[in-house]
Amino acid sequence: MPNERLRAVMVEGGWTYAALAQEVGVDPKSVERWVNLGRTPRRGTAMRAAETLGEDVHALWPALRQARTARAISPELVALYDQRADVPVSAFVDVLTQAREHIDVLVYAAVFLHEAYPRLNELLRERAAGGCAIRIAVGDAGSDNVRARGREEKFGHGIESRCRLALMHYRPLIDVPGIGVRTHGTTLYNSLYRADDQLLVNAHVWGVNAYKAPVWHLRRSGDGGLFDTYAASFDAVWSTARPVRHEG
Template identity: 80%
Template sequence: MQNERLRTVMTAGGWTHADLANATGVDPKSVERWVNLGRTPRRVTAIKAAESLGEDVHALWPALRQARAARAVSPELVALYDQRADLPVSTFIDLFTQARERIDVLVYAAVFIHEAYPRLNDLLRERAAEGCSVRIAIGDADSENVQQRGKEEKFGHGIESRCRLALMHYRALFGVRGIELRTHGTTLYNSIYRADDQMLVNAHVWGVNACGAPVWHLRRNGDGGMFASYVQSFEAVWNTAHPVLEGSE
């Protein structure tokens, strides 16, 4: 996956791979991998590169925002991220790729995944073909709660539009065995991305876009606990959501 931000900054400043390699003391092939393969350099090297380019290091490599260790807070908490924007999309893709039994997604839109990873539908088809149950619940653009969310975030009809766009993205999955798509009109307190016994939970903060809100990575640790609470939350919404029929918009 390419690092378009890095490519744009280098192009704007007239930097070649060799130029940045010289400035950071690495091989030009390393710089090429940063740009074309989305590789993240070591922190010291990344900081040197960012300073050379006159850019914020976290803007170039969001993954370098360190996840806070779970310490002794909970055996289920793998990592805590300040905001969703700190996670590369590959984190979500890797989570889904590892799923063998189920993938559950509860969001309003989350079109950022499709936009950054156009093969998402193919990946979900592949998982379903391997026997994985895939359930996706997206926001009903016409629901009162989705429209209220747009007002709270001062995003107007943007949320509604993104819900409709999400439905368009998933349209190609209609009728695929093992994949179910529903729309919901609930007040969404968290977006949930589950793959078997792991889960990414994106908290929702009043007036803040989801990309700027915290994310915690959970791993099931026995029965009960936080993981089970979010599973119950997903099931409750899923049971009230409406199946999407082919041809729906």
Template identity: 75%
Template sequence: MVGNERLRAAMATRGWTHAALAAVVGVDPKSVERWVNLGRVPRKVTAVKAAQALQENAHELWPALRQPRSARAVSPELVALYEQRADLPVSVFIDLLSSARERIQFLVYAALFLHEAYPRLNTLLREKAEAGCRVQICSGDADSPNVRLRGEEEKFGHGIESRCRLALLHYRPLLDVPGIEIRTHGTTLYNSMFRADDQMLVNAHVWGVNAYGAPVWHLRHAEGATMFKGYAESFDAVWSTAREVQQ
């Protein structure tokens, strides 16, 4: 389960304990603890009270409040919806990966923001693999026509090709780690995906918009639902056609 790092930081900055905030808002301290450590989202009225006490914006502390209530009824797998990837602190991605026990999967073109903001990423992936977690990283093939086209569409020129090559340089030290597999793909990337066991962050791609400006939805697998399963199968399909990176 991913914690709420924004809420944790806001409370720490102003010296609020779980018990103190709970007393002001009128809930049990365990509820506040679940907001912080498990990423639970309170009712809107309660969230507004908490945000006022913390002198913060409720929607910034809990971006999921922006989504209409009907969205949860349509899909029980939708945990949260973010307007753009830039709204998410990298800690959300890292907390998700840190929670993995069996499987980590990346389907991206480059996703350099992870290494740039969290230099310990390779160490985390190595530790996960050593603990028995299967790590599959599927990065963009810099020589693929689809990668070059994406650069043109985003008016990024050859920059995206360079970023794909740089991404591989970051991952190369992991090539000899048992349990870690790295491949490159040349598919049209409709979404970037970051999976940890039964949870997934999906960064949608919008024509002409860089990925950091496009929406992200946080999914959690639910029995009988199909969204998570569809993205997971999409990863498997791309992975089966991707080329293994040699040492």
């Protein structure tokens, strides 16, 4: 189909195929094909031609309008859940059960795990006995950031109580070989549940309770990916967290 818009602009400006071709740096036959066959030149060539003609490039060649490019999906993304409530507790248990080298948990409270799976401590002991290094970091109930989260999520003092409850659940694991339990007062942008090369990330949204916020399941595929970013974040928090000691 001929490009009538291009033809009209060239006629109005007194441009011949040869003259425009010389200005743009192409063969006159190429310009002829642009007009008579409706061919679309390469973007750089089209930009030069449009500038020469004093016309908008997209008006001359609408096909050059860039479609919205889809974002590349990380190869490490296994699954994406709209909210944590959609993730069966078995998904958390399964990844922890499969761990052979590392288990890392970074939360403020996440007492839903013990509530829904009372054998969690037993599972962690079994993994530690099998040589798995386990690190558990729960929120410091007295920290400013925990209190701020409570206000943001309209929990009031509820989040502080849940942090204390979480620590109560994990206290029996203190001094178990291979298991470390610490409290942290960092701003919790994401709750992390790592088991070797798998990671469940509960993203946090301002003013939204964690169970309503999205979760993505990642599997590490190489250096420098999403998984490593979150793993490094855990290490940074762990380095600032305080070890929990036996009471009394």
